[in-house]
Amino acid sequence: MPFEWTVALRFLREGRFQSLLIIGGAAIGVAVVIFITALVNGLQANTIRRVLGTQAHIVIRPTEEVARPQRDAAEGGAVLPRVEARAQRLRSIDQWQPLVAMLDGLPGLTGVSPMVSGPGFAVRGDATKAIAVFGVDPQRYDRIVSLTERLVHGAFRVQANEAVIGKELAQDLGLAVGDRFRLVTSEGAAAVSEAFMVTGIVDLGVRDLNRRSVYIGFRTAQALLSLPGGASQIDLKVTELFGAEALAQDLQARTGLTVESWMRTNEQLLAALRAQTITTTTIRIFVSVIVVLGIASVLVVSVVQKRREIGILRAMGASRGKIQRVFLLQGAVVAVVGSVLGIALALAMVVVFLDVARNADGTPLFELVVTPWLFVGTAVGAIVCGLAAAYAPARRAAGLDPAQAIRI
Amino acid sequence: MGTAASTAVPLLELAGLTKNYGTGTEVETQVLHGLDLVLQPGEFTALIGPSGSGKSTLLNVIGLLEPPTGGSYRLQGRETAQLAEAELTRLRGRTIGFVFQFHHLLPAFTATENVLMPSLVAEGPVTAPRRAAARELLTAVGLADRLDYLPRKLSGGQQQRVAIARALAMSPQLVLADEPTGNLDTHSADDIFALMRRFNRERGTAFLIVTHDPRLAARCDRIVELVDGRIASDRPNPA
Ligand SMILES: Nc1ncnc2c1ncn2[C@@H]1O[C@H](COP(=O)(O)OP(=O)(O)OP(=O)(O)O)[C@@H](O)[C@H]1O
Ligand SMILES: [Mg+2]
Numbered sequence: 001m002p003f004e005w006t007v008a009l010r011f012l013r014e015g016r017f018q019s020l021l022i023i024g025g026a027a028i029g030v031a032v033v034i035f036i037t038a039l040v041n042g043l044q045a046n047t048i049r050r051v052l053g054t055q056a057h058i059v060i061r062p063t064e065e066v067a068r069p070q071r072d073a074a075e076g077g078a079v080l081p082r083v084e085a086r087a088q089r090l091r092s093i094d095q096w097q098p099l100v101a102m103l104d105g106l107p108g109l110t111g112v113s114p115m116v117s118g119p120g121f122a123v124r125g126d127a128t129k130a131i132a133v134f135g136v137d138p139q140r141y142d143r144i145v146s147l148t149e150r151l152v153h154g155a156f157r158v159q160a161n162e163a164v165i166g167k168e169l170a171q172d173l174g175l176a177v178g179d180r181f182r183l184v185t186s187e188g189a190a191a192v193s194e195a196f197m198v199t200g201i202v203d204l205g206v207r208d209l210n211r212r213s214v215y216i217g218f219r220t221a222q223a224l225l226s227l228p229g230g231a232s233q234i235d236l237k238v239t240e241l242f243g244a245e246a247l248a249q250d251l252q253a254r255t256g257l258t259v260e261s262w263m264r265t266n267e268q269l270l271a272a273l274r275a276q277t278i279t280t281t282t283i284r285i286f287v288s289v290i291v292v293l294g295i296a297s298v299l300v301v302s303v304v305q306k307r308r309e310i311g312i313l314r315a316m317g318a319s320r321g322k323i324q325r326v327f328l329l330q331g332a333v334v335a336v337v338g339s340v341l342g343i344a345l346a347l348a349m350v351v352v353f354l355d356v357a358r359n360a361d362g363t364p365l366f367e368l369v370v371t372p373w374l375f376v377g378t379a380v381g382a383i384v385c386g387l388a389a390a391y392a393p394a395r396r397a398a399g400l401d402p403a404q405a406i407r408i
Numbered sequence: 409m410g411t412a413a414s415t416a417v418p419l420l421e422l423a424g425l426t427k428n429y430g431t432g433t434e435v436e437t438q439v440l441h442g443l444d445l446v447l448q449p450g451e452f453t454a455l456i457g458p459s460g461s462g463k464s465t466l467l468n469v470i471g472l473l474e475p476p477t478g479g480s481y482r483l484q485g486r487e488t489a490q491l492a493e494a495e496l497t498r499l500r501g502r503t504i505g506f507v508f509q510f511h512h513l514l515p516a517f518t519a520t521e522n523v524l525m526p527s528l529v530a531e532g533p534v535t536a537p538r539r540a541a542a543r544e545l546l547t548a549v550g551l552a553d554r555l556d557y558l559p560r561k562l563s564g565g566q567q568q569r570v571a572i573a574r575a576l577a578m579s580p581q582l583v584l585a586d587e588p589t590g591n592l593d594t595h596s597a598d599d600i601f602a603l604m605r606r607f608n609r610e611r612g613t614a615f616l617i618v619t620h621d622p623r624l625a626a627r628c629d630r631i632v633e634l635v636d637g638r639i640a641s642d643r644p645n646p647a
Binding site: 001002003006010011013014308309311312313314315316317318319320322401402403406407 | 468
């Protein structure tokens, strides 16, 4: 073994209790950082999945339509993107077919779905419910919001005069798969009324959506909403969730249409996510600082205790650089051993947490996002911290005057 | 061959050497006042003088542990003032061995490891031949049965033997010993002294030994006496 390793490891072994103390400190630091990060990442992934599961990432609308914040104050800011009051008169996106063709060829998109949507009423017997009509192509729309996965009964099939409706609406109107009801719209000059058969019942996970959503065929909706050959909006799903806003702005500039990303329509969610991220970062920084100070203080004491040995080593021909590396190495070794133990500890914490944090039905409350990169990243961070902590003590050791160190 | 004053390059040459402490402060004190001294290879010299006369300081300067304030110090013909820090460090490791009064061993390392340390510094990872040589050296100082003892498990005399073995590990031209027998009983002191004398005779290693013991000084080839940072006397000592 080279000189630096031999001496560094022996010094650490000699200072048994001190070494264990700082290795333990580093391990706890690493474990806390990994666990908190996994926890918050899990929470965020969960929140994003829940909120964005029933939304398009980007929505393209006709030019004139003014973008309004779609928040419902009474609901405490809950975001209900699909059920906002529509503009008074439905308009179509100009030249939407070539646009869809262009979007289909755009990288970074996993779903492109034109839609015709507008307000209407669902009527069965005496009961009348205000609803939103969505005319979609099932294959395309499934890539935006997977209704197939959310089916409670029936199938996602919307050929002529077939409809898929929300769970609550089905209850309100007493509808089951195979039952019929009427849809009434008044978009054109006169009210249009048509009979539909329920082919599927979906649970969108949000009561209000379930109460108001009616999905029908794209062409049927064009006729029903007096928008022949038109599309009132195009929904997009992206691969890079947080790149949505940039893409939306790019598309808006290119098409001149109104293009909004989920990041704009869910500003509060985004703010909450950012606040969480800042919180984790702050915790990480504090933990790092504490670990650095802990390692540094122990090494500073060790340098003072080992003055004489350092002097002897210098007298034997060890250069300042060698002495400095002996102490830097101690910091690095503490960090590496601490990381290994810390990762083991973090895994144990994750296992225990997953066991304890469960819903009443035994399913996990939410998952923890644990990736190899989290371990690698934290370990690298720990080693950087170890070296940073050892830097000042190492400089001090290297700067000792050997003659003075030996005189004592 | 102890007194062999060769006509070749002297081992070291001091000329008008001064050493001040606290230079640039109000308490600047001059410890060495213009010393002239020449040591030849293989010389076995005693350095005596009252406490505070500057003996340890002189040893530190000769040992390249601290630079002189003024004057010239040539080691093996090279002016040390012109050498860079790294070069001085290297030179120190290869040409000079140290033995201190309080047998400064590295407490975390065994006797053998202590003896291996100078070569570990100079040449890198320990090899089997070097390990064998270290054990041989320890055997030569009479510690064959203590090779893997930690210093704290050795007596004072034994520790000083390890220190001598360590000082000799790189086969230096010069060993500087600062009161090597200072805190040993008379019997152990005699042993240690005899050991150094033996290495001097067998290997031709020069020794400069600080001692307060006139009995031991009398057994050296040459006695240099320092008083108040000046050489008060410098005489050969016909045994
Ligand atoms: N770092 C320093 N700063 C200031 N003065 C110093 C320093 N080191 C030594 N001295 C002074 O230099 C003088 C010589 O000290 P030195 O240790 O060389 O004496 P010595 O001859 O070895 O004495 P002893 O026999 O007691 O070991 C003393 O007066 C001491 O106080
Ligand atoms: Mg002294």
